[in-house]
Amino acid sequence: MVDVIMSIDQASLIESKSFWQHAYGAYTPNPPLMEDLKVDVAIVGGGFTGLNTAWQFKKDNPNARVVVLEAAIVGFGASGRNAGFSTKMFGLEPEVVLLRWGKQKMIDAHHYLKLAVAHTRSLIEQNNFQSDYQHSGLVRASYSKQQLGRMKKTYEMFQKLGIDGDMRWRSAVEFQQDFHSERFAGGIYESDTGYLNPCKQVRALKSLAESANVSVYELTPVTSVETTSSAVLVTTPHGKVTAEKLVVATNAYSRQVPGPARLRSRQYPLWTYQIVTEPLSNGQWASIGWKDRQSFGDNRQMLHYFRPTADGRIIMGGGDAITYRTEPMEEVSAPAAWRHCEDHLKWIYPQLKNVRVDYRWGGPVSVTMDSAPEISFIDGERIIYSGGCFGHGVALTHLNGRTIADLLEGKKSELTEFWIVNRKSLSMSSDTLSFLAGRVARQALKSWDWWEERSLKK
Numbered sequence: 001m002v003d004v005i006m007s008i009d010q011a012s013l014i015e016s017k018s019f020w021q022h023a024y025g026a027y028t029p030n031p032p033l034m035e036d037l038k039v040d041v042a043i044v045g046g047g048f049t050g051l052n053t054a055w056q057f058k059k060d061n062p063n064a065r066v067v068v069l070e071a072a073i074v075g076f077g078a079s080g081r082n083a084g085f086s087t088k089m090f091g092l093e094p095e096v097v098l099l100r101w102g103k104q105k106m107i108d109a110h111h112y113l114k115l116a117v118a119h120t121r122s123l124i125e126q127n128n129f130q131s132d133y134q135h136s137g138l139v140r141a142s143y144s145k146q147q148l149g150r151m152k153k154t155y156e157m158f159q160k161l162g163i164d165g166d167m168r169w170r171s172a173v174e175f176q177q178d179f180h181s182e183r184f185a186g187g188i189y190e191s192d193t194g195y196l197n198p199c200k201q202v203r204a205l206k207s208l209a210e211s212a213n214v215s216v217y218e219l220t221p222v223t224s225v226e227t228t229s230s231a232v233l234v235t236t237p238h239g240k241v242t243a244e245k246l247v248v249a250t251n252a253y254s255r256q257v258p259g260p261a262r263l264r265s266r267q268y269p270l271w272t273y274q275i276v277t278e279p280l281s282n283g284q285w286a287s288i289g290w291k292d293r294q295s296f297g298d299n300r301q302m303l304h305y306f307r308p309t310a311d312g313r314i315i316m317g318g319g320d321a322i323t324y325r326t327e328p329m330e331e332v333s334a335p336a337a338w339r340h341c342e343d344h345l346k347w348i349y350p351q352l353k354n355v356r357v358d359y360r361w362g363g364p365v366s367v368t369m370d371s372a373p374e375i376s377f378i379d380g381e382r383i384i385y386s387g388g389c390f391g392h393g394v395a396l397t398h399l400n401g402r403t404i405a406d407l408l409e410g411k412k413s414e415l416t417e418f419w420i421v422n423r424k425s426l427s428m429s430s431d432t433l434s435f436l437a438g439r440v441a442r443q444a445l446k447s448w449d450w451w452e453e454r455s456l457k458k
């Protein structure tokens, strides 16, 4: 039990921030840090990255003292709010990654992500996580002729690079048979991906880390980080931590972590929003097909992502992505984005026009200037930062935890050789410019979608 009186601010950190947390029910966080500690590794951030790193490192080094310091509760950030797709998607768009990073790095990224999906799945199976994992594949769908044309080129690119092993092209007729909607113009079925319940997953990771004697402190914001020649000094409201090494696993929140200036300029948060329907009846599911219950991503610039849940609902997210300038990051509700998600679901499936939306939420993804994630040493090798996962961080962060554990141990491995590790990254030095660039890009991408979809029936 938390043995300090909780303030209103703290209570709001525990409140459900997603359907997943809401459906999970009441949660009691671990007590905050209330003493000074000396540890081998301190980790800021209790999401997938932080908890995977903590567990992997502790497993290899049972005598090491490892702490996770989480400002709110585990899974407060993107890890407890996402759509749960465990996919091989990487960075921004495949074409942009290819253009910026070239063929070999694109192929290497694909192999890392393939490993990441397998790693996440085996972690779940070996540790008997009850996180509703389904390895049911991903469908990449197009609605218009123009989108289909682009997707064909993307598919040919995957084929040329030899990274299309689990992909099959499917026509509009096949889509119609499988998904009982006339909106789809065709696209790609990809079999080697899955999805999970992110809240169950992040809480199972917390238990796993704790079972290995990692100490997880919740309601413990890190308020300063200072490096000396022999340690990293971390301050929190009621205790200080002196650590041999520090991992900053704060992804989209990294601009607000006080400390090394380089942390501020690594990435920018972009908010994406989701809705979930009430559970569909058997009759409603029969009316829409979708018998293999795959996850979906479409081929728009402002993509939508949608998937079934274990209790028979549909989650629909995306269609817009918004940058804000509130600092520290505040929860901003987005009625227009939620309305858009609901309209889009009912546009695909008029059969569901009377289905109720039960929950609406949003969360921040971490975006970099050069369209790829990074894991980097910051000011020497005592601090490791991880971020920039875009909307594709579920599988990635699980494997990144293994990679960061290797870096902490000073090991060279196949993983630490992956090119996002200590890559040269472009910095976003000006907040105003990053914010404005986000707004301009959003408008341009929305216009692109309008153009490609102008002939579609509304």
Ligand SMILES: Cc1cc2nc3c(=O)[nH]c(=O)nc-3n(C[C@H](O)[C@H](O)[C@H](O)COP(=O)(O)OP(=O)(O)OC[C@H]3O[C@@H](n4cnc5c(N)ncnc54)[C@H](O)[C@@H]3O)c2cc1C
Binding pocket: 044, 045, 046, 047, 048, 049, 050, 069, 070, 071, 072, 073, 074, 075, 076, 077, 078, 079, 080, 081, 082, 083, 084, 085, 086, 087, 220, 221, 222, 223, 249, 250, 251, 252, 253, 256, 257, 258, 272, 273, 274, 317, 362, 363, 364, 365, 386, 389, 390, 391, 392, 393, 394, 395, 396, 397
């Ligand atoms: C709405 C949404 C949908 C998404 N859908 C998908 C998807 O389907 N598939 C996919 O692959 N990816 C998806 N993503 C992205 C994915 O969720 C993230 O890439 C991933 O969860 C990042 O994990 P993380 O541990 O690095 O960061 P987070 O989970 O964000 O964890 C960072 C933690 O740091 C804490 N923190 C911040 N500052 C401090 C501080 N000063 N002191 C202490 N703690 C601090 C925060 O409270 C937070 O808990 C989605 C993201 C969002 C927002």
